[in-house]
Structures are given as structure tokens and as C-alpha cells.
Amino acid sequence: MTDKSKDLAALYLTEHERLERQIRRRVGCRNIASDLVQDIFLRLWEKAVEWKGDSAAYLTRCARNAAIDHLRAEKTKADYLQGVLPEHYAEEVESPQDIVSAQQNIHHIDEILAALPQKTRHIFLLNRVHGRSFSEIAAVMGISSRAVAKHMARAVAACEARIGGEHDDTD
Known part of the structure; x- marks a missing residue:
């Protein structure tokens, strides 16, 4: 593994539980929180970001944003589904x-x-x-x-x- 890979793996091991707890408090689901943390680290890996400063603060901000994005997407989906009336998807029964x-x-x-x-x-x-x-x-x-x-x-x-x-x- 490269130094960057080792650094990212070490960061994941030290931070993933804290980030999952933070996200779980907002979204209310452990599985979603775990998925969002995985996404955060995947994006971090893909971008190969060389961050400067406090990595814990950066990841906290990423986790907060990921939770907010997820809640917004769920609200949009719920609003859309609420707007779909039964007559939009159910065939009218003939007399x-x-x-x-x-x-x-x-x-x-x-x-x-x-x-x-x-x-x-x-x-x-x-x-x-x-x-x-x-x-x-x-x-x-x-x-x-x-x-x-x-x-x-x-x-x-x-x-x-x-x-x-x-x-x-x-x-």
C-alpha cells in the first residue's frame, strides 16, 4: 500500500465509528449511517485529497453534509410519492x-x-x-x-x- 492508502486506512479506522454515530443521530438508521460513512471515505479516496489542517473537523463537516443531503433526498422522494394519487397508478375499476x-x-x-x-x-x-x-x-x-x-x-x-x-x- 502507498503512504496515502495507509494514511486513509488509518484515518478510517480511527474515525468511522465516531462519524457513524454522528450521522445515525441525524438520520436515525445505523445502516444508512454506515453507508454514508463509506461514501465519504470513497469520495475522499477518489479525490485523493491532500487536506491540510484538522482531518477530524473536515470529516465531521463531510458527515454533517452527507446526512443533510440524505435527509433532503428522502424528503424530496416522500413529497413526490405523497403527490402521486392512487388514480395515477391504479386502473379505474369498470362498472x-x-x-x-x-x-x-x-x-x-x-x-x-x-x-x-x-x-x-x-x-x-x-x-x-x-x-x-x-x-x-x-x-x-x-x-x-x-x-x-x-x-x-x-x-x-x-x-x-x-x-x-x-x-x-x-x-
Whole structure:
């Protein structure tokens, strides 16, 4: 070991318990205090600081600052988590009426799609469900992009006519 390593090891052996006690009084946890003391000495090692003056006073100041930084970080985390409301992370439970309505809508959509010609339905599903572009669909089906656009226009018109016609009855 180099002289600097020996000096740092000796300093750690003489000061780590005192620093842990000091930090533990502030943060209230022995494990956190131990971790913070380790961090202090690690930073000291990484910086390879040649300090002048009283090393105990320097380490005391480092320990005080580390404890304050830790408490600030914990307060920030607690404030953030307190601001997160259950509806931000919990999915809203659907009512039985909403579930039945959704099932009816799915059944209605299935009926509309079943009424389309097979090729038109296939093109519609490739585009709207699978996200394929007109040119991709055209290449796979061996037709032109313009033909794909015509099939899509027919499918959308059929859907709008069926949906629009039913809404006119309820108004």
C-alpha cells in the first residue's frame, strides 16, 4: 500500500465509528449511517485529497453534509410519492354497465366486420389492427396501393354507415 492508502486506512479506522454515530443521530438508521460513512471515505479516496489542517473537523463537516443531503433526498422522494394519487397508478375499476356496454360494442364491431367482403375485411384489419401501411398491404396481397386505398375507403364507409345509421335511430 502507498503512504496515502495507509494514511486513509488509518484515518478510517480511527474515525468511522465516531462519524457513524454522528450521522445515525441525524438520520436515525445505523445502516444508512454506515453507508454514508463509506461514501465519504470513497469520495475522499477518489479525490485523493491532500487536506491540510484538522482531518477530524473536515470529516465531521463531510458527515454533517452527507446526512443533510440524505435527509433532503428522502424528503424530496416522500413529497413526490405523497403527490402521486392512487388514480395515477391504479386502473379505474369498470362498472358492470361499462363492461356490458364494451362487450356489446365489440359484438357490434364484429358484426360490421363480418358484413364486409373478405378481402376488404382483411385489408382493413391489416391496416387498422396490425398497423400495416397501404404499400405493405399491397405488396403482401399482390395488388396496387390504389386498390388498397379503395378497399379501405369501402370499409370505412360501411362502418360509418352502420354506426351512423344506428345513432340516428337513438337521437
